[in-house]
Amino acid sequence: MTLRRGFLTISQWAEKIENALAHPQDVGPIRNIDAGDERPFDAIFIGGGAAGRFGAAYMRAMGGRPLIIDRWPFLGGSCPHNACVPHHLFSDCAAELMLTRSFAGELWFPDLRGKIVSIKEVVDLFRKGRTGPHAVMNYQSKEQLDLEFVLNAPAHILDAGAVEAAGEIFRARALVLACGAAAAPLDAPGAHLLGVHTYASIVETLDKEPGPTIVVIGGGKTAVEYGCFFNATGRRVVMLVRNRPLDMIADGETRGYALDRMREQGVEIVEGAHIVEIIGDAEGRAARVIAETSTGRLEIETDFVFHALGERPHSDMAVETLGVEVDAKGAIVVDDALRTSIPGVYAVGDLIGAPMEMFKARKSGAFAARSIMGEAVKYRAADWPDFLHTHYEVSWLGLGEEAARARYSNVVVLKLPPDTPDGLNVGLPAGDRTMLYAMARPHMSGFQKLILDGDTRRVIGAHHVGYGAKDAFQYLNALVKRGLTIDELGDLDELFLNPTYFIQLARLRAGQRKLTSM
Template identity: 60%
Template sequence: MFSSPKGLLHSTFNKRRVHIMDIQEIWNARPHTLSISEWGDRIEEHLEGERQNEAIFNLDPDDDREYNAIFVGGGAAGRFGSAYLKALGGRQLVIDRWPFLGGSCPHNACVPHHLFSDCAAELMLNREFFGRYWFSNLDGKIVNMKELVDLFRQGRNGPHAIMNFQSKEQLDMEYILNASARIIDNHTVEVCGQIFKAKNLILSMGSTANKLGIPGEELKGVFDYESFVEELDYEPGDTAVVVGGGKTSVIYGCFFNATGRKTTLVVRSTLLKLIPDSETRGYVIDRMKEQGMEILEGSNLIRVEDDGNGKAGAAIIQTPDGERRIETDFIFTGLGETPNSEEAAEILGLELSEKKEIIVNDKMQTNVPNVYAVGDMIGAPMEMFKARKSGCYTARHIMGEDISYVPRDWPDFVHSHYEISWFGLSEDEAREQYDNVVTIKMPPENENGLNIGLPASDRMMMFAMDKPALSGFQKLVIDGDTRKVLGAHHVGCGAKDAFQYLSRMVKAGLTVDDLGEMDELFLNPTHFIQLSRLRAGNKVLVDL
């Protein structure tokens, strides 16, 4: 890590200017081993301190082989793909505009999502039991939101440091960080004035949050998931308007609500339509409403009014019942993302979809020879597992393996005040495809509705004992003829870990009898095991 006075090259992605260095100087100056804590300090210097204009080079002076692949972008897809290609005996180079590997997930995307979801769950528990037991009285109190954003900012360099250390010292990857690559052709990139060539080019430049394109969107106080953690420098008032009906909007909206702010969700069509099971979705939305959230479906934010000082002062919303004005200094948009594909597509002649996704085959190959695209560049699902797997599958194909990867039938989740997990078919979907559908679910249907303390499991026990309607919901969908599990759905806490394994087992033919044979760790969020055992003895399955 060093600088040179030889000149400057404009960085096209992050608008930084990085020092150009002689190639021999670069190779002779491979940085010495840094500890994880030293990496943390160094990354901070590159982000905010005296090293902002310095690129970080880690190239192998003893390897004179041609690169098998250059990964343009070192996020989840680029880092995992690079590590896999290296492990298979190839030579890789990953280039990223950030001074760290791992991309936006730990910096301003999925990691803060989880932090704020944890806060929402904790605050919901506290508000439900305020003034009792050891819980403080939060009645009418608004929790400081900026403090939590600052907490995240202070802690996010830890994961960055670990990934840089791991990538260099344990995975032996070659990389150039804190500098952008300029694509020249399907084998060539320029970085800091130096030319690098490879047999293949892998595009992994991520995505950017979508904008509304409405008057007032540029005002201070209008945020997306990235600008919220990067730019929030004031404590918002007692009202929040959230635009969108998908994961990001619900995750953040529930957090804002849990801090004590009157939160309105403005949804163009249907809230949480990504949850396939209607009964599960209904439970989630009912709980959101009980927490005081207002939901405006079939509505659009049409403009943001200035408060007279260049800040948001009000949100103007077109609803099915007419125009509505909500005074607020805080508006959050969660409208999905668009791949950062246009510049590369123009240079290379790539084929794009209407949503600017790079079109690839099941080998991750584009229409241009020796050019692959991975992660968010190829569109939905814009999830971590797909980014990592697409990077790894691309590496395997480049190294000669006959592979095929199309993301489908994955376990999914979203956070509200709860953790919602699902995989496979919903009950309605199953009934459209199978003649004999059986369900096992909690809470049981009875004359008291939801007022039953089941399911009782991790982090739901206070609710189960005192506020049973809030203790969660779960459903297992089964083909009664073959006894195979078709899908599972859960609202509560802790099931997400199990679902990523159960989903794989269901694809292999998991039956209700197999579930009944498992050794459950009681109490746990996946009551399906013990409940399946109660039904496994029935030759003819019936609902439970």
């Protein structure tokens, strides 16, 4: 199917994508190539996810000629299809359900005590709705960004400047590997059984409502986010964690508050757990999980196991055909200009390892494009703000208090709730989505901490558990990296009730010549 001179509306794109997903061979390759442009391609982007699409768009905006090749019939990659977007949907559901269960039978809330709600209905809802973002990105890429692409066709690397797809050979002066990553496999007997899922398979293959008990293997972002959603639906959730959960949260108090609220909702967390086996029933479906823990052998009856053990980059094709250098985890090694060990070959996004985050994918794609087009660029993902979902939004940047005290001699901490024995009963911080908690369940209204170097008055860390703050961390982080002081933060104009309270707290203390904690 050739589209260059054709036009599809967003709705028509959605229909085309649905048909291609259901019958990929019948639809065949989807081509959008400008036959009238006689220039050679500056780069072929293998993969049209966040890294490839943003990289190609940036190159096109600079006057270059990129080509995207992707096996999917849509641009945007796994994020809207089975990764980031569903976990945000599930986290929205977790927050709504926690609120409803916290006020069960009170005010206008229904009584969900002892009731299990459907997981499959939410998954089915997502399946029906996910084509919309795909269609928008296809439309935007063709009609607004003027990108050339070949979709619904896997790419086969021939050499550092040539790729075969859809029966054609395409050549360019540079090759950008943007193949993404997939969930790391579970190395345990029984991992193949029905009812054993990753973040991708739950969306694609869930065919049965999970029973009353769910086992989650892992303690990182994905494991916690999905585990909290499963818990919020009313099920017993047992998290089996090899080390400790939420280890990426550097500040101990912030991590502790988030974990306390998870446990309060009923999430069972078993640290130091090693999976021995998943035992199936006569129909080949998971029936029981066996694990070794620090206190002995643990057996849990369950028909649903979710594992999130990190991601593995899709680097095999590049290694086999080009011989690119990879690290011990299979991530392609690149320099600050996103160049691999093979001249003319670049790699971006999840393919180059942690952090496997959207911001890095988009930004690395753009930096690779700039590098190919002759700019002297340097990019390493460092000092970024971060977040995850429990039943709450948890956001952080900079140093945790422990690391700050190890590095600085005069650390000042401003936080809410106050650090007193009854601080959790104060109902602060209260802001977006926490006002009912503040009035009736104050210990659930959130936690925040601002960490300062008392000598330079600079902000060196910020941490928040609640809602509505994570967007602000994108901009707060840029200010912190530029040396934001408590005085400058206190001079900002806040929106009341701002979920972070950082401006208010800064203003309350900025008048002190010698800063003290609060």
